[in-house]
Structures are given as C-alpha cells and as structure tokens.
Amino acid sequence: MIAWQQALVGPESTVREAIETIDAAGLQIAIVADEDGRLLGTVTDGDVRRAILRGTSLDAAVGEVMNENPTTAREHDDRETLLRLMRQRNLHQIPLLDATWRVVGLEVLDRLLQPTRRANAVVLMAGGLGSRLSPLTDSTPKPLLHVGAKPILETILEAFVEHGFGRFYLSVNYLAEQVEAHFGDGSQWGVEIEYLRERDRLGTAGALSLLPERPTGPLFVMNGDLLTRLNFTRLLDFHAEHAATATMCVREYEMQVPYGVIETRDHRILDIHEKPTERYLVNAGVYVLQPETIDLVPPGEFFDMPDLFKELIRQRQKTAAFPVREYWMDIGRVEDFDRANGQFDEVFSA
Numbered sequence: 001m002i003a004w005q006q007a008l009v010g011p012e013s014t015v016r017e018a019i020e021t022i023d024a025a026g027l028q029i030a031i032v033a034d035e036d037g038r039l040l041g042t043v044t045d046g047d048v049r050r051a052i053l054r055g056t057s058l059d060a061a062v063g064e065v066m067n068e069n070p071t072t073a074r075e076h077d078d079r080e081t082l083l084r085l086m087r088q089r090n091l092h093q094i095p096l097l098d099a100t101w102r103v104v105g106l107e108v109l110d111r112l113l114q115p116t117r118r119a120n121a122v123v124l125m126a127g128g129l130g131s132r133l134s135p136l137t138d139s140t141p142k143p144l145l146h147v148g149a150k151p152i153l154e155t156i157l158e159a160f161v162e163h164g165f166g167r168f169y170l171s172v173n174y175l176a177e178q179v180e181a182h183f184g185d186g187s188q189w190g191v192e193i194e195y196l197r198e199r200d201r202l203g204t205a206g207a208l209s210l211l212p213e214r215p216t217g218p219l220f221v222m223n224g225d226l227l228t229r230l231n232f233t234r235l236l237d238f239h240a241e242h243a244a245t246a247t248m249c250v251r252e253y254e255m256q257v258p259y260g261v262i263e264t265r266d267h268r269i270l271d272i273h274e275k276p277t278e279r280y281l282v283n284a285g286v287y288v289l290q291p292e293t294i295d296l297v298p299p300g301e302f303f304d305m306p307d308l309f310k311e312l313i314r315q316r317q318k319t320a321a322f323p324v325r326e327y328w329m330d331i332g333r334v335e336d337f338d339r340a341n342g343q344f345d346e347v348f349s350a
Contacts, residue, residue, distance in 0.1 A: 004106035007031050011040055015051060015065055016058040018043045019325065027108055028234075029093040032066050037102040039095060041066035045234060052252060052323040055279070072097050075104045082107050118164040120236065121215050123208065126153055126224035127173030127198050132333050141175040143224040144182060145337065148344035151182065152331060153224050155348065157189060163232045165220070166191040171207035173198040204285075206303040208294050215291045221305070223285035227340055229326040229347060230286060239288040244320035246293055246312050248305075249284040251324050284324045 006025040009018055009032055018030040022045060030043040043066045051065040071089050073082055075096045086094055086109050096105035130142030137145070143153035157168065168186060172179050172195055179195075186193030196210040204223065218239055220232065230249065239247040256277045263271040287305060296311050297303055312319050327347050329340045 004031070004103075007106060008033055008103070009043075009062060010035070011061075011063060013062045014058065015043075015048065015056065015060050015062055018062045018065070019048055019058070022048070023326075027093060027106060029106070030062070031095055031103055031106065032062055033103050039070075039072065039097060039101055039103050041068045042070040042093075042095065043067070044093070045231075046238075048325060049238075049323040052325065053281075053321065070095065073107065074098075083109075117166060118236075119167065120165060120217050120220060121167045121169060122160050122165050122220040122222070123169045123171060123196070123211075124153060124156060124222055124224045125171045125204055125207065126179050127171050127176065127201065127207070128225065129174050129201075130225070133331075133337060136334070136337065139175075141178055142331070144175075144178055145331070147227060147331065147337070147340045148348060152227060153179070153183075155227060156222065156224065157183070157191075159228075159230075160220070160232055161189055161191060165232065168193045169196050169211065170194075170224075171196040171198060171202075171210070173201055200300075201302065202300070203302045203304040203307075205297055205305040205308045206301060208289075209297045209299040209301075209303075211294065214294055217291070219289045219291065219294075221287040221289060223330075225331045226285050226329065227331065227344075227347075228284075228286070228324065228328040230324055230328070231326070235286070235288060235322055238322050239320065242320045243318060244288075245290050245317040246309060247288040247320040247322050248309060249286040249324045250281040250321045251284040251328055253280045253282045254278070255280070281321060281323070284328060285330065286324070 007021060007027050007030055009021050009030050011032055011034060021030045022028060028045050032040040032042065034040055043062060047065050047067060056064060071091060072095050073085060075098050082094065092109045094107050095103055096107060098104050126143040128142060130137035133142055144151040168191055170179060170183065170193060176197060183193050196207045198207055218236060254277055256275055258275060261273040261276055262269055263273065293308065293312065296308060309319055329336060331337050331340055
C-alpha cells in the first residue's frame with residue numbers, strides 16, 4: 001500500500017519543505033491540502049525544476065510553484081480507468097479524492113507498470129588523470145577510488161542499472177587496464193560493457209568519436225567522478241518532452257560577494273547592496289544527446305562537452321537545461337573525496 005499521507009504538506013509550507021517531502025516520501029509529488037484534507041494543489045519534481053530555472057527562492061511559499069488545477073480521480077476508479085487517464089495526460093501520479101474533495105489516496109504509475117529494459121547506451125568517462133587527487137591517484141585511476149564500500153564508477157554503473165539501463169561504454173586512458181580488469185564485460189552486473197580506448201586524452205566529448213557505431217536513440221554521457229542520486233529515467237523523459245537535441249544537467253551554485261556592491265549611473269550612487277549572493281547554473285557533468293550530435297565530434301581530437309554545446313547553440317539546435325536538485329558531488333579535490341566518504345552511507349544506503 002502506498003503511504004500517500006507522507007506526501008501531504010500544508011499551504012503554509014515552503015518550496016524547500018515541499019522538496020523534502022517529495023524526496024522523503026519517494027512518490028515524486030507533494031500534495032498540498034488544507035487542514036480538513038481538501039486538495040489545494042500538487043507539486044511535482046517537474047514543478048520544482050521549472051521554479052529553480054525561473055529563479056524562485058526555495059524559501060518561497062509552496063503556492064508559488066504548485067499546480068492549482070491538477071488532474072485527479074475518484075477513490076473508487078478501477079485500475080484500467082486510472083491507467084488510461086494517466087497515459088492520456090502523461091501523468092506519473094494522480095491524487096484520489098472523495099465526493100467532498102478530500103484526499104483519500106494516491107496512485108503512482110511506476111507502481112502499476114513493470115519496469116522495462118532500456119536500449120539507450122550510456123558512456124561513462126573514466127580516462128582522466130585525477131591530478132588534483134594526488135597522491136591518491138598516483139597508482140589508482142580516480143573512478144576506482146573507493147567512496148563508501150565500492151569504487152566511484154561502480155556506484156554510477158549500479159545507479160543506471162537500477163533504472164533499467166544495460167548497455168555501457170567506458171572511456172579509458174590513464175591506468176586503463178585497472179578499469180578494464182575491475183569491470184570486465186559487465187556480466188557481473190548483468191549488463192554489456194565495451195571500452196573506448198583513448199590513445200591520447202580526448203576531453204569530455206572527444207571519446208564519442210570512438211563509438212563503434214552511431215547510437216539509434218538518445219545517448220547518456222556522464223563524467224566518471226560524480227556521485228549523484230539523479231533519477232536518470234526522469235532525465236530521459238525531460239529530454240524527450242522538450243524535443244531537445246542535447247540536454248545538459250545543471251546545478252545551482254551560490255557565491256557571496258564579500259563586499260558592499262555599489263550600483264551607479266554615471267557618477268551617481270543609486271544603491272548599495274551589502275554582500276549580495278550571486279546565483280548561477282553550472283554544468284553538472286551529465287548529458288543526454290541525440291545520435292546526430294556525434295557527427296559534430298572531430299575524430300581523434302581533444303574536444304570537451306562545452307565545445308559540443310557551443311557548436312549546437314551556434315547551429316541553433318535545441319539545447320535544454322535539466323536542474324539537478326538531488327544529491328550531487330564532483331569528486332575533484334581531496335576535500336571533496338573526504339566529504340563524499342563521510343556522506344556516502346547516509347545518501348546511498350536508502
């Protein structure tokens with residue numbers, strides 16, 4: 001039985017509290033109800049990501065981001081009726097109401113359907129030197145460094161496997177033989193693994209020119225030194241819904257200016273902003289690409305993923321940004337490595 005009550009929040013809740021409810025309940029939705037349990041609206045993961053892109057504060061009232069007119073169903077609707085409605089409206093969740101508009105349940109599409117095996121290929125970039133992590137990487141490639149009980153790259157692989165992905169390419173260069181010895185052909189995880197062997201370092205996109213064949217569907221690319229609880233199925237759905245040629249995962253980054261910032265016009269001071277916080281969206285190192293983007297990668301040349309996106313933008317192709325609000329850690333420095341080890345059991349044991 002679905003513990004839908006865990007998804008309930010009140011109208012006085014903030015966006016941040018709605019996010020915490022979405023994550024804690026694991027139902028991908030927060031249901032906003034009044035004190036009598038009557039439905040006021042819903043907040044989905046997509047609502048939150050759109051709000052982040054608009055710059056909405058996480059401390060804003062939940063009413064600023066909720067859908068005030070969500071699709072609902074009656075408490076006695078049968079499974080076939082619910083499935084038909086959810087498919088027609090492209091819904092993953094639907095609140096169930098009684099005759100007085102009180103919430104009495106929640107139906108979740110993922111729980112009604114059997115998971116399917118996904119044909120999309122996944123390229124994991126595992127060839128970097130990891131110089132900033134020296135001496136840890138002097139004899140071990142960074143993707144094989146243990147965070148928690150297993151190598152970073154193994155955690156990444158298993159996260160994709162959980163979402164039904166089974167076809168992988170590992171791009172290798174530095175200490176490649178160790179990576180290949182650990183993962184082999186992938187049979188230990190019930191997947192297929194092939195290797196893209198870089199004779200010279202090719203950057204975060206250049207190794208795509210080594211793919212043995214052009215993908216037939218959207219292709220995942222991910223840096224092999226990231227730990228995240230990102231929902232890859234949701235990312236793929238977002239890419240398709242926006243008809244994007246390429247989708248980049250982005251992360252909000254805050255930076256506080258340590259001084260008072262002066263706003264001027266000519267010689268006049270108009271205002272003073274004391275130690276303002278600047279917010280930016282930064283590249284999170286996870287991408288979904290249409291097959292035709294591979295044609296833009298120059299064979300055998302160093303080519304980073306931002307170079308690919310710049311070329312797509314120049315060609316006026318549709319590029320999309322998918323905000324990552326889940327746990328995300330780029331293990332680039334020793335302090336990042338230590339922090340990830342301290343957080344691993346709490347974040348990944350659930």
